[in-house]
Amino acid sequence: xxxxxxxxxxxxxxxxxxxxxxxxxxxxxxxxxxxxxxxxxxxxxxxxxxxxxxxxxxxxxxxxxxxxxxxxxxxxxxxxxxxxxxxxxxxxxxxxxxxxxxxxxxxxxxxxxxxxxxxxxxxxxxxxxxxxxxxxxxxxxxxxxxxxxxxxxxxxxxxxxxxxxxxx
Numbered sequence: 001x002x003x004x005x006x007x008x009x010x011x012x013x014x015x016x017x018x019x020x021x022x023x024x025x026x027x028x029x030x031x032x033x034x035x036x037x038x039x040x041x042x043x044x045x046x047x048x049x050x051x052x053x054x055x056x057x058x059x060x061x062x063x064x065x066x067x068x069x070x071x072x073x074x075x076x077x078x079x080x081x082x083x084x085x086x087x088x089x090x091x092x093x094x095x096x097x098x099x100x101x102x103x104x105x106x107x108x109x110x111x112x113x114x115x116x117x118x119x120x121x122x123x124x125x126x127x128x129x130x131x132x133x134x135x136x137x138x139x140x141x142x143x144x145x146x147x148x149x150x151x152x153x154x155x156x157x158x159x160x161x162x163x164x165x166x167x168x
Contacts, residue, residue: 007039012042090109
C-alpha cells in the first residue's frame with residue numbers, strides 16, 4: 001500500500017539525516033505484524049530492526065532509550081511519552097490526536113483525513129518535517145513530557161483515591 005511506502009520513505013530520510021536506526025515495533029501482532037514486516041523490508045538498507053516486545057515494562061524500557069518515536073497506536077504514544085521520549089503521532093483514530101493534545105504535543109499527521117481524501121501525496125515530507133522539528137527540540141520536548149507524565153500520574157492517583165473512598 002502507498003501509505004506504507006510513504007512511511008518507509010520518511011523513515012529512510014530520517015535515518016539518513018539523523019543517523020538513527022529505525023526500530024519497527026508491532027504493538028498488536030495480529031493487526032500490525034505483517035505491515036511491520038513489510039516496513040522493515042522496505043527499510044533494510046537503513047538497518048531497520050524488528051522488535052517484538054514481551055510485555056509492557058520491557059517495551060517501556062526499550063522506548064526510554066529512543067531518540068524519538070513515531071507511531072499509530074495509542075499505547076505506543078502513552079508509553080513513549082511517559083518515558084519522556086518525543087512522539088510523532090500517525091493518527092488514524094481521534095484518540096491518538098486527543099492524547100497528543102493532552103500531552104501538549106502538536107507533532108501529529110492525520111492519516112484518517114488523508115485516507116478519506118485518498119491523497120497520500122507529500123506524506124513522507126510531512127513526517128520528515130515533524131521529525132526534523134522534534135530532533136531540533138528533543139531535549140526541551142523530553143523535559144516537558146517528563147513533567148507532563150508526572151502531572152498525569154498524580155491525577156491518576158487522585159482518581160484512584162477518590163474511587164477507593166467512594167467504594168468504602
